[in-house]
Amino acid sequence: MKKGENEMKKVVIYQSGTGFTEKYAGWIAERLGCEAKEYKSVKQKELTDYDMVIYGGWIFGGMVFGYDKIKELNLKNVIVFGVGMTAPSEAVAAKIAEQNQIPRDRFYYYEGGYAPQKVGFMKKMMMNMIKKSLEKKENKTADELHTLENFKGADNTSKEAIEELVARCLKQ
């Protein structure tokens, strides 16, 4: 019997520091009719039971947090989404996909936000350094000005943004 849409076992696995990635993971799982599980709560071996793993990680210095561990598992069908505070664009998504060695057609970038009240001391120091270097930059683009605004604290999550990923996952 050919595997139909409903028989394909899917799961959303995520790592979220301050909740934005978790929010996207919940939205995606709801649309796909599957579970969203925090990476820490699953055994790596368990992930091989699924036909499709949708992995979401927050962006930390250009890296999709935790994706290195997922890559090591060599799963057959992995779709990745990264959540950062940079305004979304094809250029940003392509750069992150390349840096993390994710096939471009399997990666989606979403804008999260910034929750300074939930970020630890060391990470906040790193963020202040990034902010300072951006402030010093001449002729800032609209996207860079937008990112600077986000340092004050922002939630720019968008439920509509997940549509392309959802459609693609439902098709398989």
Ligand SMILES: Cc1cc2nc3c(=O)[nH]c(=O)nc-3n(C[C@H](O)[C@H](O)[C@H](O)COP(=O)(O)O)c2cc1C
């Ligand atoms: C230490 C640190 C480094 C970050 N580096 C980036 C980055 O390189 N690019 C980006 O777009 N966002 C970066 N961010 C912003 C987070 O990715 C953003 O706040 C994201 O929405 C957090 O998602 P979470 O709530 O799931 O943790 C960084 C945040 C911190 C604290």
